[in-house]
Amino acid sequence: MTGSIEVELQNVSKFYGEDKVVDEVSFHVNQGEIFVLIGPSGCGKTTTLKMINQIVPHTSGRILVRGKDVTELDTVELRRSIGYVIQYIGLLPHLTIQDNIAFVLQLKKCPKKMQRERAMELIETVGLPVSYLDRYPRELSGGQQQRVGVARALAADPEILLMDEPFGAVDPVTREQLQNELLRLQETIQKTIVFVTHDIQEAFKMGNRIGIMRGGKLVTIGTAMDIVKERDEFIRSFIGQGAVFSALDTIPVTQALLRDLPVVKKGALVDPADSSFKGWEYAFVLDDNGQSLGYVSLAGMEGPAKIDPEKVQPLPSPSLPGDSLKKALEEMLWGNRGWLPVVSGEGAFLGIVSFQSCASLLAR
């Protein structure tokens, strides 16, 4: 993640009377990044989010939005410049979907025509038919309402989005669909997003980085991979058993790629005693363009010899560099083999991933 810091919290705390519900929380979110806040119910996620747009004023510490202290900004303007998806959707029941989506534009007194156009554009962005614009929220299903909630947050084209369990109220299938759509959308819009959830799978899937909260404290921050490697008792029990697979789903195969492989050129003379073959049973055969022709067993080779083209075995179907490690591992399991070649879109042989390389990634 490159880019500037859009949101930053420095030792932020929130008291309700004697209760310290947010305790010295510090983190920053880079431009174009999805930062996920996760933790058990009541740990202060929503409160932390609401302090960013000052729906809840913080008790101490500093909150910076685009480098400026929020307490020195005009609160109304600040909120209008930040998209907000609230935990319980909160569509305005007396307004049509169009007026709901364009609500911020209405507050800003934008022309009616512009409101209509923007609403039409956004309802398509979130995958609902334009005819829904004239409906009322009660005439939509929960999942459809959540889509409207997202469209509404995007209305004023804010740089920053705060999303509080935006897909909380839907079934797992719809939820996954909405997650994928948001991720796809994010590729083009590149917003800075603070995303609250209590679903670890969702956190791993959506978050570039994840912050885990407990009892008002931010106990750790890191990528999905950092988090599964945590040894802390609470974190381990919180993320649960299957979490490592969710984490692997977020990691491209290139992270576990073995590049230092025994390779031989087509037609070249091969000496099995060559040090680059040490510890390998196979060598990979490449043509002059770096495309792999297959692999060949080194076993039984007595001395230097040419590779017999008959003995070259074709590679199993490869992974692409963008595939996730989870996908690659699944293929290995189904294909009953301990490794998988990785080949670029243009067909160049990049290396292999193996159970071993995945395991050492986790151990690192």
Place this chain on the structure above:
Amino acid sequence: MKSDYLWIKVWNYIVTKSDFWISMLGSHVKLVIWASCIVIILGVPIGILISRYKSLREPVLNVIGVLYTIPILGLFGFLIPLMGIGLKPALIALTIYGILPVIRNACVGIENVSPSVKEAAVGMGANGTQLLFRVELPLALPVIFAGIRTAIVMNFSVATYAVFIGAAGMGTIILVGMRTFNDGMLVAGTVLLAVTTVLLDRLLGWLEKIVQRKYGMESAD
């Protein structure tokens, strides 16, 4: 028979004295309209105010509640020495009776607007005025309107007593009918009052349905 004879007298009164009772009904309606306007113009803002400033809520509702329990003739006993007789004290009396449901419903209606809806509006950058006029009032409207309906219907019946304080209305027909032992007039006045009250209530009920349909969440049928 006596009762048949009475209904003929009533009918005769209604037909032949239509000029008089229509003008009395006019005064009655006028009094109620004025009073209702005052009640709405004062009551709704007071209701909003006490929903904003919780410390005012109980004192205001208590004072209005006490005034509300004063029997009507007792209230006149207060007002006549202070203001004499006529339209003005009548309006004040009606306002005192009508304002409680309006204040209470405006306050409760606004308090009951879903916090998540308000939070969404605030989070999107609605300022105080925008929150009130674009979110809270529209959503509280069904409840506020129910309070207004109660106030108007009540004022319509309370206005019958206005004759005791020198303001004309349907009460005039009934009182004169009583004093002159004109049972045709007396019963005609009562019947007309009952019929108009029911019609008014129906009309307001119909309007209330429309408001609910437009702004209410629960009437999704």
